[in-house]
Every structure is written in C-alpha cells, then in structure tokens.
Amino acid sequence: MKLRVVFAGTPEFSVPCLEACRASGAEVVAVYTQPDRPAGRGRKLTPSPVKQAALAAGIAVEQPELLKSEEARATLAAYAPDLMVVVAYGLILPRKVLAIPRLGCWNVHASLLPRWRGAAPIQRAILAGDDESGVDLMQMEAGLDTGPVLLERRTPISGEDTGGSLHDRLSALGADALAEGLSRVLSGETLLPRAQPEDGVIYAHKLDKAEARLDFRRPAIELERQVRAFDPWPVAEGDVAGEMLRIWAARAIEGNGAPGSVLGMSREGIDIACGEGALRVTALQRSGGKRITAADYFNAMKTRGA
Numbered sequence: 001m002k003l004r005v006v007f008a009g010t011p012e013f014s015v016p017c018l019e020a021c022r023a024s025g026a027e028v029v030a031v032y033t034q035p036d037r038p039a040g041r042g043r044k045l046t047p048s049p050v051k052q053a054a055l056a057a058g059i060a061v062e063q064p065e066l067l068k069s070e071e072a073r074a075t076l077a078a079y080a081p082d083l084m085v086v087v088a089y090g091l092i093l094p095r096k097v098l099a100i101p102r103l104g105c106w107n108v109h110a111s112l113l114p115r116w117r118g119a120a121p122i123q124r125a126i127l128a129g130d131d132e133s134g135v136d137l138m139q140m141e142a143g144l145d146t147g148p149v150l151l152e153r154r155t156p157i158s159g160e161d162t163g164g165s166l167h168d169r170l171s172a173l174g175a176d177a178l179a180e181g182l183s184r185v186l187s188g189e190t191l192l193p194r195a196q197p198e199d200g201v202i203y204a205h206k207l208d209k210a211e212a213r214l215d216f217r218r219p220a221i222e223l224e225r226q227v228r229a230f231d232p233w234p235v236a237e238g239d240v241a242g243e244m245l246r247i248w249a250a251r252a253i254e255g256n257g258a259p260g261s262v263l264g265m266s267r268e269g270i271d272i273a274c275g276e277g278a279l280r281v282t283a284l285q286r287s288g289g290k291r292i293t294a295a296d297y298f299n300a301m302k303t304r305g306a
Contacts, residue, residue: 001185001186001187001188002027002082003024003025003026003027003082003083003182003185003186004026004027004029004079004080004081004082004083005021005026005027005028005029005081005082005083005084005085005182006028006029006030006031006032006076006079006081006083006084006085006101007021007028007030007031007032007050007054007084007085007087008031008032008033008084008085008086008087008089008091008093009031009032009033009050009085009086009087009088009089010033010034010048010049010050010088010089010090011048011049011050011088012049012171013087013088013110013167013170013171013174014049014050014087014088014089014171015049015050015053015171016171016172016174016175017085017087017108017171017174017175017178018031018050018053018054018087019053019175020175020176020178020179020182021085021178021182022057023179024179024182024183024186025182025183025186026083026182026186028057028059029059029060029079029080029081030059030060030061030062030079030081031050031051031054031059031060031061031062032061032062032063032064032076032089033047033048033050033051033054033061033062033063033089034048034063034089034090034091035063035064035065036048036051036063051063060079062075062076064091066091067091067092067093067094067097068094072097073096073097073100076097076100077100081100081101081102082101082102082103083101083102083103083104083105083106083185084097084100084101084104084105084106085105085106085107085108085178086105086106086107086108086140087107087108087174087178088108088110092144093105093140095142098140098141098142103185104139104140105139105140106137106138106139106140106150106178106181107137107138107139107140107145107147108135108136108137108138108174108175108177108178109121109135109136109138109145110122110133110135110167110170110171110174111125111133111134111135111136111204112132112133112134112136112152112154113136113138113145113149113196114145114146114196114197114198114199114200114201114202115130115200115201115202116202116203116204117144117145117146117201117202117203117204118144118145118203118204118205118206119204119205119206119207120204120205120206120207121133121204122163122166122167122170123163123204123207123229123230124202124204124205124229125157125166125204126157126161126162126163126166126225126228126229127225127226127229128225129221129225130157131156131157132154132155132156132157133154133155133157133166133170134152134153134154134155134170134173135152135153135170135173135174135177136149136150136151136152136177137149137150137151137152137174137177137178137181138150139193146196147193147196148193148194148195148196149193149194149196150181150191150192150193150194151177151180151181151191152177153173153174153176153177155169155170155173160228161228162228162229162231162232163228163229163230163231163232163233164231164232207230207233207234209234211226211230211234212230212234212235212236212237213236213237213238214226214227214236214237214238214247214279216238216259216260216272216273216274216275216279217259217260217274217275218274218275218276219252219274219275219276219277220252220253220255220274220275220276220277220278220279221252221276221277223236223250223252223274223279224250224251224252224279227247227248227249227250231248231249235247235248235285236248236250238272239260240262240270240272240281240284241262243286243287244287245281245284245285245286246284246285246286246291247281247283247284248283248284248285248291249281249282249283250269250279250280250281250282250283251279251280251282252274252277252278252279252280253271253277253278253279253280254277254278255271255273255274255277255278256273256278257273257278258273259273259274259275260272260273261273263278265294265298265301266294266298267294267295267298267299268280268282268294268295269281269282269294270284270294270297270298281294282294284297
C-alpha cells in the first residue's frame with residue numbers, strides 16, 4: 001500500500017516523528033510548520049527545527065499563518081494526502097482541513113488522554129505530581145484533543161525528571177507509537193480507535209512566565225516539582241536572602257521556619273523554609289551570571305564575607 005503523508009509540526013519535539021514518517025516507507029509529500037520567528041539575542045528570523053529537518057531532507061515546506069482560508073485548503077488538497085500527521089504544530093486545524101486527507105489526521109499528543117489536553121501537558125504532569133505520563137496517537141476531530149486514541153505508550157515520571165528530560169523521552173515514545181501506526185496501516189490494517197473516557201478530563205494550559213516565581217508559603221514538595229517542571233523553561237525563580245535567583249535544581253527536605261527565610265547554607269545547598277518543610281536549592285543562577293552549583297555560590301559568599 002502506498003501512503004502519501006503531509007506532516008505538520010514545529011518544535012524539536014516533533015522532529016523524531018517526522019523522521020519516523022520518512023523511515024516508515026510512506027511518502028512525505030510536504031511539511032507544514034509555523035512561520036519563521038525571531039530568536040536569539042539578535043532576534044534574527046529563525047526557521048523551526050521541523051523546517052530545518054524538512055529542508056535537509058528535500059521536502060516541500062509550507063508556512064501559512066492560518067489554515068482557515070480557501071487558498072490554504074486548496075494548497076493542502078493539491079498535495080493529495082492520504083494522511084496528515086500533526087505533532088505540536090501550533091495551529092488549530094479547522095473541520096474542513098481535517099476532512100481533506102483520505103484517512104483523516106493523526107495527532108501525537110504528550111499525555112495519557114483525557115488527562116492534560118492542551119498546550120503544556122509535560123510540565124503540568126510534573127507540577128501535579130503525576131506518577132505516570134505517556135503519549136497517545138489520536139485520530140483528530142474538531143474538539144481540542146478530544147479524538148479517539150489509536151495507540152498509546154506509557155512511561156513513569158521519576159522524582160528526578162525535569163520538563164526537559166520528560167520532553168525528550170516522550171518525543172522518542174511518540175515517534176515509536178507513530179512508527180507502529182504507520183507500519184500497520186501500510187500493511188493494510190485498519191487501526192481501531194478507542195474513545196476517550198468522559199471522566200478525568202483536565203486541561204494543560206499554556207505556560208506563563210509569571211508562573212516561574214516560587215512562593216515559599218507553599219509546601220516544599222510543590223516547589224520542588226515547580227523547579228523540575230520549569231527546567232529548561234521558563235526556569236523557576238525566587239527571592240533568596242534578598243537576591244532574586246533563578247533556581248535550576250532543588251529538592252524538598254525537612255525543616256521549619258518562617259517561609260522564605262534561609263535556614264542554612266553549605267556546599268550541599270541553600271535551605272529555605274517553606275509553608276511545609278524546606279527547599280534545598282542545589283543549582284542556581286544569579287542575575288547576569290551562568291548556572292552554578294550551590295557549592296560555587298557558597299564559596300563566592302564566603303569570599304565576599306557574607
């Protein structure tokens with residue numbers, strides 16, 4: 001069986017799925033991705049990771065601002081796709097677009113649906129203290145992440161996982177699930193969709209940089225999860241002894257004191273009292289500086305006589 005695929009994705013998370021499409025035996029006839037955006041200190045227009053991968057592979061690239069116009073739909077239809085694969089694309093697909101591919105549209109979503117529908121499922125799972133996450137290969141419909149699930153991969157969330165480490169693992173799992181789905185369809189099989197349960201729906205709202213601020217009146221374990229979830233972005237930050245620091249790594253420990261007060265400082269870390277327990281900061285970044293360990297910070301404080 002031949003399969004013409006249009007792939008739609010934008011960030012680094014999507015690239016392994018694009019490679020899975022290319023390796024499956026399907027023909028990737030076009031890649032859709034977000035328009036180039038300013039990035040870096042020079043704010044230079046920069047192509048998305050997916051666009052870079054597509055150009056390197058010699059695949060046609062489309063970058064519409066929206067998909068609502070008749071022109072955009074006509075362009076997509078001209079590729080005559082059998083299937084559209086969508087992975088963190090960043091644009092909503094209107095109902096008329098969903099109907100263009102013969103087999104509809106598949107989405108690789110980084111959560112175990114219906115929990116964490118929406119934009120930031122990876123970080124929200126860590127923030128909530130979930131024990132498990134995963135990826136779902138979903139048949140898309142008009143609702144936001146409401147479609148039936150075709151395949152699923154699961155992975156535990158450890159106490160060491162960060163937003164970055166879980167992102168990378170789910171990206172690989174998503175590519176694995178997509179590769180299986182494509183292989184089965186190419187062999188002539190029809191995947192059986194499983195409707196999502198009506199109970200357990202939670203939305204993973206987009207991250208806001210304002211959420212990065214640590215409130216030491218909260219329990220230490222919640223702040224530990226906040227630090228892990230927001231690594232590598234937007235990075236947690238907190239007022240430590242009158243200095244605003246970016247907090248890259250921390251863990252909850254036992255301790256008592258006025259929330260926000262420094263209970264102790266050593267090469268092991270900076271212990272800060274919280275509403276319940278204490279938070280030991282082990283990696284941090286001062287304004288204008290680079291990421292350092294708590295030991296480096298401690299030594300700098302000793303040198304200054306603080």
